Amino acid sequence: MTTSIIRAACPHDCPDTCALLVTVQDGVAVEVRGDPDHPTTAGALCTKVSRYTERTYHKERLLYPMKRVGKKGEGKFARISWDEALDTISDRLKGIAARDPQAILPYSYAGTMGLVQGESMAARFFHKLGASFLDRTICAKAGGVGYGYTIGAKIGTDMEQFQNAKLILIWGGNPIASNLHFWMRAQEAKRRGAKLIAIDPYRSLTAEKCHQHIALLPGTDAALALGMMHVLIKEGLLDQDYIAQHTLGFDLLKERANEWSPQRTAEICGISVDEVEQLAREYGATAMRGDAVAIRINYGLQRVHGGGMAVRNIACLPALVGAWRHAAGGIQLSSSDSFPKNAKALQRPDLLPPGPLPRTVNMSTIGDDLLRDASPDFGSKIEALIVYNSNPVAVAPESAKVAQGFAREDLFTVVLEHFQTDTADYADILLPATTQLEHVDVHATYGHLYMMANNAAIAPLGEAKPNTEIFRLLAARMGFADPCFTESDDAIAAQAFDKGDTRAIHFDWDSLKRKGWQKLNMPDAPFADGGFPTPSGKCEFYCERMKSDGLDPLPSYIAPYESLASNPQLGKKYPLAMISPPARNFLNSTFVNVQSLRDTEGEPHVDIHPIDAAERGIRSGEQVRIHNERGSFVATARVTDKARKGLVVGLSIWWKKFAADGKNANEVTSQRLTDMGRAPTFYDVLVQVEKVESRT
Numbered sequence: 001m002t003t004s005i006i007r008a009a010c011p012h013d014c015p016d017t018c019a020l021l022v023t024v025q026d027g028v029a030v031e032v033r034g035d036p037d038h039p040t041t042a043g044a045l046c047t048k049v050s051r052y053t054e055r056t057y058h059k060e061r062l063l064y065p066m067k068r069v070g071k072k073g074e075g076k077f078a079r080i081s082w083d084e085a086l087d088t089i090s091d092r093l094k095g096i097a098a099r100d101p102q103a104i105l106p107y108s109y110a111g112t113m114g115l116v117q118g119e120s121m122a123a124r125f126f127h128k129l130g131a132s133f134l135d136r137t138i139c140a141k142a143g144g145v146g147y148g149y150t151i152g153a154k155i156g157t158d159m160e161q162f163q164n165a166k167l168i169l170i171w172g173g174n175p176i177a178s179n180l181h182f183w184m185r186a187q188e189a190k191r192r193g194a195k196l197i198a199i200d201p202y203r204s205l206t207a208e209k210c211h212q213h214i215a216l217l218p219g220t221d222a223a224l225a226l227g228m229m230h231v232l233i234k235e236g237l238l239d240q241d242y243i244a245q246h247t248l249g250f251d252l253l254k255e256r257a258n259e260w261s262p263q264r265t266a267e268i269c270g271i272s273v274d275e276v277e278q279l280a281r282e283y284g285a286t287a288m289r290g291d292a293v294a295i296r297i298n299y300g301l302q303r304v305h306g307g308g309m310a311v312r313n314i315a316c317l318p319a320l321v322g323a324w325r326h327a328a329g330g331i332q333l334s335s336s337d338s339f340p341k342n343a344k345a346l347q348r349p350d351l352l353p354p355g356p357l358p359r360t361v362n363m364s365t366i367g368d369d370l371l372r373d374a375s376p377d378f379g380s381k382i383e384a385l386i387v388y389n390s391n392p393v394a395v396a397p398e399s400a401k402v403a404q405g406f407a408r409e410d411l412f413t414v415v416l417e418h419f420q421t422d423t424a425d426y427a428d429i430l431l432p433a434t435t436q437l438e439h440v441d442v443h444a445t446y447g448h449l450y451m452m453a454n455n456a457a458i459a460p461l462g463e464a465k466p467n468t469e470i471f472r473l474l475a476a477r478m479g480f481a482d483p484c485f486t487e488s489d490d491a492i493a494a495q496a497f498d499k500g501d502t503r504a505i506h507f508d509w510d511s512l513k514r515k516g517w518q519k520l521n522m523p524d525a526p527f528a529d530g531g532f533p534t535p536s537g538k539c540e541f542y543c544e545r546m547k548s549d550g551l552d553p554l555p556s557y558i559a560p561y562e563s564l565a566s567n568p569q570l571g572k573k574y575p576l577a578m579i580s581p582p583a584r585n586f587l588n589s590t591f592v593n594v595q596s597l598r599d600t601e602g603e604p605h606v607d608i609h610p611i612d613a614a615e616r617g618i619r620s621g622e623q624v625r626i627h628n629e630r631g632s633f634v635a636t637a638r639v640t641d642k643a644r645k646g647l648v649v650g651l652s653i654w655w656k657k658f659a660a661d662g663k664n665a666n667e668v669t670s671q672r673l674t675d676m677g678r679a680p681t682f683y684d685v686l687v688q689v690e691k692v693e694s695r696t
């Protein structure tokens with residue numbers, strides 16, 4: 001028996017991008033574990049990825065190309081050869097492209113975060129074709145834009161520093177489920193005497209383990225940040241020197257914050273005046289003592305109408321108290337802009353046909369857009385959809401419309417997948433893609449500062465192929481002769497980072513592959529001496545770019561589209577707010593079909609407060625229907641005060657096919673977009689809940 005240990009990286013949409021050690025015996029991966037030597041992984045993996053071999057060798061892995069033989073959505077397929085699959089796809093795409101290549105739309109997101117298997121050969125292919133651009137807004141765009149207005153780029157506190165903070169605000173996230181290695185640092189900080197405060201409408205696993213939990217109403221985080229500014233300014237809990245040297249617009253901010261008394265803030269956020277004042281005092285006073293105060297803000301809070309503004313407001317707080325002076329202070333939303341990714345080399349936008357750029361379709365409104373006819377505003381009707389690294393029928397908002405669009409008989413749909421997901425059921429041609437253990441990749445991350453390599457541990461299973469190879473073969477059939485379409489995955493990976501940038505000066509693909517990981521060359525405290533990557537070089541309390549973009553240039557509050565306060569008429573019919581954050585054992589819609597993980601999650605459920613449940617005659621374990629004007633889904637009620645009164649929580653994202661009624665929480669979410677970044681508003685939803693008398 002031959003045994004080897006292969007260095008790999010977790011590909012999933014998680015900030016931690018763990019370093020993996022894969023044990024391979026006679027060509028079979030028998031164990032996946034965390035690399036104990038990688039500083040952020042520290043030998044620990046989440047439950048999901050420690051079951052990676054169960055997922056890789058799952059009996060339902062797609063192993064051969066297939067064509068649809070049943071109705072769209074029915075999921076009936078017959079095996080075909082790769083030649084037949086590629087010929088069918090290229091013939092259809094050639095025909096459509098001859099009329100208008102923009103009628104072809106790629107649809108992809110973070111099913112793998114790899115720079116090679118994500119958007120390298122695929123992007124080259126669609127650029128050369130002149131297909132529509134996809135605006136990849138579905139997860140993080142609103143917050144990224146809001147953070148960028150204030151800080152300049154997605155750069156922040158290094159995850160490896162958080163254990164040295166004395167106060168950590170965990171704002172809008174549940175790291176035990178979705179940022180485990182940050183949580184390990186936060187726990188270490190707690191052991192060293194730090195206070196942890198969770199700010200989240202839901203008492204998540206993380207909130208339960210923090211010293212304090214502030215359960216504000218969904219979509220009101222921007223107001224809480226303004227109320228904190230009010231108290232900090234009024235009580236002089238400020239680093240005047242840092243403000244004078246490294247910020248822009250303090251006097252204007254002071255006027256704005258003056259409008260946000262703790263009373264007004266508390267009323268909007270649905271919390272007590274005391275909670276607002278104490279939070280601000282604790283934050284300001286800890287910083288004034290010279291201790292590090294840190295905020296780990298996450299993407300949950302930006303999935304509402306004013307989500308961009310909320311992140312922008314919260315990102316102002318560290319500069320007010322001088323928290324950036326400490327390596328362990330400041331704020332982290334994402335570390336992704338720390339990486340000098342060489343997108344031009346990976347994606348080759350120079351391949352685009354001459355003339356005007358193709359139109360852009362927003363992935364968050366795919367439900368409406370698939371149902372649109374050709375028009376001067378929209379352009380061509382979408383005739384072909386190539387889906388990879390994504391499962392839109394389960395994850396995109398207003399799901400009934402998404403499914404209706406995918407069911408169009410005149411739409412040609414190709415899906416690259418590991419499994420027969422809800423989306424795969426609608427494919428005309430279904431192609432088997434390799435998993436992370438079967439291909440090469442290179443990773444930037446959005447939670448730490450290490451460039452990561454993924455070596456192929458095993459040969460592809462069945463006839464599965466890497467995404468890159470599938471697009472290489474399609475490019476050849478389309479007659480794309482540019483040399484970049486024959487580059488190997490290693491050659492692509494070697495171009496991933498810009499070596500001319502001092503941050504990646506030590507990047508060398510061959511040595512990264514051998515070592516597995518390499519830290520960027522970055523200062524410990526990125527903004528201790530200012531130097532923000534904004535046009536002014538300062539933290540912008542006042543932001544001229546926001547004004548030019550038609551936004552309020554100062555921190556402000558944008559109410560949810562759907563809340564009892566902002567839309568009382570709607571609230572009479574649908575009085576409960578609903579959020580659908582990630583279930584611990586799933587990662588978006590990945591892993592839902594891994595039996596051991598689904599067994600742990602049980603069945604789709606909603607958490608509802610005891611008072612709301614009693615008003616509706618609902619008891620734990622009963623089936624309930626959650627509904628609004630967009631649709632409905634059925635789940636099992638869990639009566640618990642983890643959900644504050646007026647809130648229901650449906651942990652997600654379930655595959656529809658595993659639910660009793662074939663639906664999930666996205667039946668009730670809307671396609672309305674955020675204030676910035678044209679992103680979705682998944683957590684800006686009012687619903688009614690009623691008992692289902694008998695199981696459907």
Ligand code: SF4
Binds near residue numbers: 014018
């Ligand atoms: S999903 Fe996140 S925590 Fe789990 S192994 Fe991957 S990177 Fe690590």
